[in-house]
Amino acid sequence: xxxxxxxxxxxxxxxxAAGPLADLLVVDLTRALAGPHATQMLxxxxxxxxxxxxxxxxxxxxxxxxxxxxxxxxxQSTYFLCTNRNKxxxxxxxKDEVDKDVLVxxxxxxxxxxxxxxxxxxxxxxxxxxxLMRRNPxxxxxxxxxxGHDGPEGGRAGYDQIAQGEAGLMSLTGSGPDDPxxxxxxxxxxxxxxxxxxxxxxxxxxxxxxxxxxxxxxxLLASVVGVHAFQGTRWTVAGEVGRAQGNHxxxxxxxxxxxxxxxxxxxxxxxxxxxxxFCAGFGLDPDAEGMATNGERVGHREQVIEVVEQAFADWDAxxxxxxLAEVGVPAGKVRTLDEVYEWDQVASQGLxxxxxxxxxxxxxxxxxxxxxxxxxxxxxxxRDHVAPPLLDQHADEIRTWxxxxxx
Numbered sequence: 503x504x505x506x507x508x509x510x511x512x513x514x515x516x517x518x519a520a521g522p523l524a525d526l527l528v529v530d531l532t533r534a535l536a537g538p539h540a541t542q543m544l545x546x547x548x549x550x551x552x553x554x555x556x557x558x559x560x561x562x563x564x565x566x567x568x569x570x571x572x573x574x575x576x577x578q579s580t581y582f583l584c585t586n587r588n589k590x591x592x593x594x595x596x597k598d599e600v601d602k603d604v605l606v607x608x609x610x611x612x613x614x615x616x617x618x619x620x621x622x623x624x625x626x627x628x629x630x631x632x633x634l635m636r637r638n639p640x641x642x643x644x645x646x647x648x649x650g651h652d653g654p655e656g657g658r659a660g661y662d663q664i665a666q667g668e669a670g671l672m673s674l675t676g677s678g679p680d681d682p683x684x685x686x687x688x689x690x691x692x693x694x695x696x697x698x699x700x701x702x703x704x705x706x707x708x709x710x711x712x713x714x715x716x717x718x719x720x721x722l723l724a725s726v727v728g729v730h731a732f733q734g735t736r737w738t739v740a741g742e743v744g745r746a747q748g749n750h751x752x753x754x755x756x757x758x759x760x761x762x763x764x765x766x767x768x769x770x771x772x773x774x775x776x777x778x779x780f781c782a783g784f785g786l787d788p789d790a791e792g793m794a795t796n797g798e799r800v801g802h803r804e805q806v807i808e809v810v811e812q813a814f815a816d817w818d819a820x821x822x823x824x825x826l827a828e829v830g831v832p833a834g835k836v837r838t839l840d841e842v843y844e845w846d847q848v849a850s851q852g853l854x855x856x857x858x859x860x861x862x863x864x865x866x867x868x869x870x871x872x873x874x875x876x877x878x879x880x881x882x883x884x885r886d887h888v889a890p891p892l893l894d895q896h897a898d899e900i901r902t903w904x905x906x907x908x909x
Contacts, residue, residue, distance in 0.1 A: 521548020521884040522874075526706070528614040529605075530554060530589065533561040535662070535688055536646045536722065537618040538585040539695030544614065544702065545588030546870040548885050552608060552900060553586065557593040560893040561586070576861045578890075586890035587857065587867055592901070593894035596627050605629075607904030610638050614702055618646040621657045631717055641715040642705040644698045649723045660722045662688035669726035674733055676746035683746070693725035755799035755806050756780075759836070762814040762822050769810075770832045783829030784813040843868075857889040865889060 526549040530541040538553075538561065545551040555561050563582040570577040594601040606629075609615060615634065617624060624630050634641055645651065648660010649668070666672050666684050676683035701718035709715055727734070732753065733744040749768075750758035756777075757770050771777050774796065781788040786809065788794065792802040799806045814822060819835060826833035842848055855869035867887075874882045 520886070521546075524548035524550075524885075526550065526613040527608075527611055528552070528616065529608045529612045531615065531617040531619070532646070533618070534563055535585055535691035536694040536698070537616050537644075538563075539692055540644060540646070540698040540702070541589065541616050542585050542587060543695065543699040543870070546872070546885070546887075549614070551589040552896075553589045553591045553891065554596075554605060554608075555591055555593050555893055557595050557894070560591070560593065564893065572862050578859075578862060583865070583867065583890050587855070588885065588888050589891055590896035590900065591891035591893055592897045602627070604901055604904055606637065608900075609634060609641065611904070612638065612641060613706065614642045614644065616644040616646075616698070616702075620659060621647060621651055635715065639714055640709060642702055642709065643715065643717045644702050645717065645719050646694050646698055647719070647721045650721045651719055660690075662691045662722065665690040665722035665726060669723050670730065670733075671726050674744050674746055677748045679745040679747075681746060690722040690726050693729060694720050694722050697725050697728065750803060750807065753800060754796060755803050756810050758807075760807065760810050760814055762811075762817045762819055765819040766836065767814070767819055767822055767826070768834050768836065769826065772832075776831060779829055780831050783825065783831065786813060855887040857887050859889040860892050860895065862889075 523544055526544070528541055528544050528549045528551045530537065530551050530553040532538050532541065533555070541551050541553070553561070559565065561582060563585070564579050566581040567579045569580050571580060572578045592604070594605055596602055596605060609629070624634075631643060634643060647656075648665060649655050649658045663684050666689065667682070669690065671689070672682040672684055673679075675685060697720045698718065701720060705716045705718050736742045736744050736752075744752060748758075750756075754770075754772055757772065759766050759768050769780070771780055777796075777799075778788045780786070790809075792798050792805055793809070817825070823833055823835065837845070843854065848854065852873055853869045853871065855867050857865050857867060859865050867889075869887070872884075874884055876882055
């Protein structure tokens with residue numbers, strides 16, 4: 503940060519300026535999910551995040567529903583609420599010179615600017631990278647697109663499910679090769695937001711050494727390819743094309759979902775030692791033909807599934823999970839989301855936060871997945887979380903602060 507911005511960025515209207523990023527100002531020009539998820543991550547860590555929205559309608563996700571909550575004349579989308587905590591909102595018409603001057607004032611004070619416009623939009627607004635860096639050489643710019651900024655399809659619009667399909671994820675997900683399925687959350691959006699925030703932090707660290715900002719670019723395509731993991735090298739190294747095969751691991755057995763008398767449980771036997779423990783606990787022969795090694799078991803997966811489900815046939819799920827824990831085998835149930843949020847383990851990890859919304863009152867939101875502790879093991883509170891803002895809620899304070907006029 504420059505000396506001139508340090509004091510100003512702590513004057514947030516969204517609660518206490520605590521956390522490792524408390525001295526940073528983030529200008530958020532994004533909408534939908536990928537960019538807002540990145541800026542919410544930065545806000546969770548204490549950064550002051552000013553969300554710039556379109557007048558009248560705001561972020562697209564304000565209209566994504568049902569479900570909506572609240573009174574009909576002030577209803578709020580639960581989709582918007584999922585990814586905009588710890589932010590301020592100002593509505594600016596970027597084709598209006600007065601409003602554009604407000605944005606320029608924010609850019610000049612900012613440490614980070616995040617945008618997910620289609621390629622070329624900022625240039626048409628007169629705020630291309632060269633102009634942004636001219637006005638603020640220390641600025642870190644995060645730019646998120648659908649398929650990348652360049653290349654033969656660089657200008658292509660990106661939406662999560664399209665990216666999941668194009669980046670191969672759907673071909674790996676589903677009951678079988680002929681049943682491609684999307685992941686149940688917009689994972690390409692979320693991953694690109696996570697990678698983007700990760701890139702921003704790296705660029706800020708580099709700025710401490712160079713004194714200059716930089717541009718970080720990622721995309722929905724890149725984010726999904728970036729998590730192909732063993733399925734990626736399965737092709738690039740071994741020449742095998744992974745395909746969807748339901749709830750069982752392609753390279754480890756037994757590892758997946760298995761039925762019992764009143765439902766199903768999941769087990770993960772990731773080592774030969776666990777396989778032997780499992781067999782000892784359920785009266786099975788670990789060295790039976792076709793099952794002595796993981797490679798053999800993967801090659802005889804259907805046989806292994808049948809043997810395991812026969813061993814589970816007379817068990818109900820809860821006592822079965824208790825038995826698996828006693829034996830020392832990693833196992834778990836498949837919970838619905840209401841069960842997840844009512845689980846005391848989730849609460850113990852700080853994964854629920856209570857906030858006060860201007861029109862909805864008290865809300866419980868899913869919380870950030872990071873916790874911080876000091877050297878003595880005491881948890882350190884990083885910030886007081888604040889509800890997602892109403893559209894243009896902080897306009898007066900922000901306009902006054904940047905000297906951009908307005909009421």
